[in-house]
Amino acid sequence: MGFVREISDDLRSRVYARDQGRCRLCGQQAFRVVRIEGTATTPENLRVLCYECGLARPAERLPVGGPDPAEVAAAIDRRIAAPEPERPCDEPGWDWRGYRRTHLRPASSRGYAR
Ligand SMILES: [Zn+2]
Secondary structure (H helix, E strand, C coil): CCCCCCCCHHHHHHHHHHCCCECCCCCCECCEEEECCCCCCCHHHEEEECHHHHCCCCCCCCCCCCCCHHHHHHHHHHHHHCCCCCCHHHCCCCCHHHHHHHHCCCHHHCCCCC
């Protein structure tokens, strides 16, 4: 209780490779490995997220070989300044719950083949 087991570099690398370095929510360049829920440190409970999707997640260590934070910040600045939304989630009033429903399988079927 209160103690969360650290994700080893080896496991982090394997999850990063399994998810092909792409955010599991939006498909953008992944930024870090996070737990899906609870504290279990198993491949089934880990996934990679991009910087933006990961902002809402508890802080975790960066994956090995992650992107340069300065480049990520510059990309966010470009998105903020873009005249047209670059992604669905940049639209004002974006329905993220609806997006999750239509783009993600239920958690119960999200196991990974080994
Ligand atoms: Zn994302």
